[in-house]
Amino acid sequence: MRILGAVGLSLTAVVSLPAAAQLPNTILYGVAYYDEYTPVDRVDEDARMMRAAGITVVRIAESTWGTLERQPGVFDFSHVDRMLAAMHRQGIKVIVGTPTYAVPTWLARTHPNVLVVTPQGRAEYGRRQNMDITDPDYRAASERVIVALIDHVKDHPAVIGYQLDNETKAYNTSGPNVQTAFVASMKTKWPSLDAMNKAYGLDYWSNRINRWEDFPSVNGSINASLSNAFATFQRSLVTDFLTWQAKLVRAHAKPGQFLTQNFDLGWRGHSFGIQPEVDHWKSARPLDIAGIDIYHPSQDKLTGAEIAFGGDVTRSMRNGQNYLVLETEAQGFAHWTPYPGQLRLQAFSHLASGAQMVEYWHWATTANAIETYWRGLLSQDYKPNAVYAEASTVGADLKRIGPKLAGMSKRNRVAIYVSNIALSAFDSFKPDGGVDYNQVLRPFYDALYRMNVEVDILSPDSTAKLDDYKLIVVPALYAASDAEIGRLNDFAKRGGHLLYTFKSGFSDENTKVRYATQPGAIAEAAGVTYQQFTIPEGVTLDGDPFGVGETDNTARWWMEMLTPTTAKVVARYKHPSWPASAAMTRNDWGKGEVSYIGFMPSDALVERIVAAEVERAGVQPTLPGVRFPLIVKGGTLKNGHRVHYVFNYSASPQHLSFTRGGTELLKTRKVAAGAPLSLIPWDVAIVEEDGR
Incomplete structure (x- = not known):
């Protein structure tokens, strides 16, 4: 225990990333661990059990500020020391989290101003993330505990990196x-x-x-332009806070130790879409490597789509860089208890998108408080169980082939373009009873996923080159500048294929409706205009042009009555009052093509529409004709060989064949070109092709 004086609040500055910060040259397999939570003294036993299961990394400390600093400047690092010592004895590496996302009682008492003020008033103490991340007293206290913690642990040989805060947001701070x-x-x-x-x-x-x-105060605003400017400002507070923490930690960390953050996603009972409260592409800049928390449906609802989407977003934050899964479920909620085989399937699903680490939240289930029924790898008895046994098989596989799988790179030819500004603007005027931006985005992503077309996720702040892609899908770009739309249109003019959906181009970057024939700056490139729109009731597409059948041949949520100028009509609405209105168009634009969908299709229609655009763009899935529940993802290994992760997301056996031969790495067996590859229910195979 030691006592430190107060440390002054430092100013945010641009952070340059040290080239020396790097991960071990293998796939890390881990858990979050809290000696502070355990019902008895068992840190050494837990570390031994982790090593036996192939666990190679743990994350500690990020949620225990009140234990680390019992009173202002009075520090007790005994739990941290115990965990570091126990893990080091077992050869397990440690990521130390800064504990700033859950403030201690003494801070709330001595400085009640640290509690966030939202439109509903000042927060009560109790829940986590109840603070104002801009408050000077909060920043000063945060700096003191961060500096003390990093200085205390940085020279320990087990420490390889730091997690900044936890799922950081602005928490609607608006005082x-x-x-x-x-x-x-x-x-x-x-x-x-x-x-x-x-x-x-x-x-x-x-x-x-x-x-x-x-x-x-903007809290009472009825003006979407002003409200969304404030939402953009709130997102900038997150970027500022993480940049401030990164500078502070980097100033005290040992060279070679990396910085990450566990971003999370939009939420609909599980990880679902783009996070409305954080601009991930900006907030990831001060990090050495991006991290993500991904929680998803399980049992019969396990499709892998949430795992893939979260991974694609995180990989794209830093233009294709591999990333860390800092939290995912082992057992989680009662309805997430995995079927036998699913834990393995889930772990390798993360790696297939480019993860360099899979880490469970957390090692064992807590016996107290709000997350009592959110179970870890172990249950409350802390004894080996079926999930632990299955995790041990993953650990054994990664010990053997982790160095080969680490550092896989991808080169995708399809991208989905997303925007926080468009999200905020769209959600200010939700159609059809509350449909939000992510509900429009995900069906287009999921359609590509089911047909085994891998994608990157672009944003206005991406550094990726648009011309690296053959097809860019742009869902609901409701608010965007003329320059932003111009960059997309010019991508098509140079030979790319561009697919816009309804409610794109309607307003400018300030959520001000364009004084122009809609869809504004998109109209000329798409070769289409409209003046009327409505909520569809009983509207179908004339002649079922995509062959989905009567049930799925429907428009939902929104429809625009399109009038082609230079575009060809792909589909028309079938309705007695609007028999001539186009529903989807396609237009030659320079050397490329721009398609526009004026309505929200059913999921089955989305898939057929997207499949047609993929084909027109000349993009081929890795294994043509193979589709969900068989999912194939992959990339290029460091040795130059192609690798294919093959997943069976179903309770039935599945079969497929590869055109090129290789080695199935999990079972160490040769796979001849054209030979069948069989997967049992909820199974996974990893095939490394022969040759470069």
Whole structure:
């Protein structure tokens, strides 16, 4: 135990990444572990059980600030020391989390201002992530505990890296201090109040701001432009906070130790879509390697789509860099208890998207508090069980082939373009009873997933080159600048294929509806316009042009009555009042092609539409004709060989064959070209092709 004085709050600055920060040259397999939570003293026994199961890394400390710092400046690192010593004896590496996402009681008592103020008022103490990440007292206390912790552990040989905070967001912070900071940012962005009023349409209902002193709290705003500018500002607070932490940790860490963060995704009972509260592409910049938390349906609902989507997002945050899965389920909720074989299937599914680590939350189930029924690898008795036994088979496989699988690279030819600004704008005007942006996005992603077309996820802040892709799918780009849309249109003009969906191009980057024939800046490239739209009731496509059958040949949620200018009609609506309106069009644009879907198709229709666009773009799945429940993903290993992960996401045996021969790595057997490869229910195979 030691006592430190207060450390002053440092300022955020641009962080340069050290080239020396790197991971071990293998796949890491791990768990989060909390000696503080265990019902008895068993850290050495847990470490021995981990080693026996092939666990090679643990994450510690990120949620135990109140244990590390019992009173201001009074530190007790005994639990940390015990975990480091026990893991090191078993050859297990450690990632240390900064404990800033769950504030201690003394901080809330001495500085109640650290508790976040939202539109609903100041938060009560109790839940985690109840703080204002901009508050100076919170920052000062955070700096003190971070510096003390990093200085204490950095020289320990087990420590390989640090996790900054935990699933960081702004937590809807919107108190007077944040409102003041927002106004300051608006002054920088809009030196002229007249320009801001015009850009945001603030003359409506006398919302006009004539003096900066009159700028009201945004909490009561009915103006989507202003509200979404504030949402963008809130996302910037997350980037600022993580950049500040990265600079602080890097200043105290040992060279070679990496920095990561466990981002999470949008949530619909499980990880689902783009995170509305964080700009992942910006917030990942100060890190050495991006991390993600992915939780997904299991049992009969396990499809692997959530695993793949979360992985593709995280890999794309840093333009194709491999990433870490810092949290995923072992048992989790009662309805997630995996069937035999599913834990293996899930683990290798993460690796197939480019993960360099799979880590469970967490080792064993807590006996107290809100997550009592969120189970870890072990249950409350901390004894070996069926899930632990299956995890041990994964650990044994990774010990043998992890070095070969590490560092796999991908070169995908299809991308999906997403935007936080478009998400906020779309969700300000949700169609058909609350359908949100992610509900539009995911069916298009899932269709590509089911047909085994791998994708990257692009955003306005991506550094990837558009011309690296043959097809870019753009769902619901409701708000975007002319320049942003121009970059996409120019991709098509140079020879690419571009697929826009409904409600794209409707408003500019300030969520101000374009004073133009819709779809605004997309209209010329897509060769189509519209003036009317509605919520479809009993609307189908004339003649079932995609052959999906009567039940699925439907428009849902939204429909625009399209009028082609230069485009060809791909499908028309079937409705007595709108018999001539086009539903989908396709237009030659320069050397390429732009398609536009004016409605939300059924899932079956989405798949047929996307399949046609993939074919027109000249993209071939790895194994043509193979589709869900057989999923094939892969890339290129460090030795130059192609590798294919093959998954059976079903309770029935599945069979397929490869055109090229290779070696199935899990069972160490040769696979002849054209020979059948059989998978039992919930099975996985990994085939390394012969030759480069």
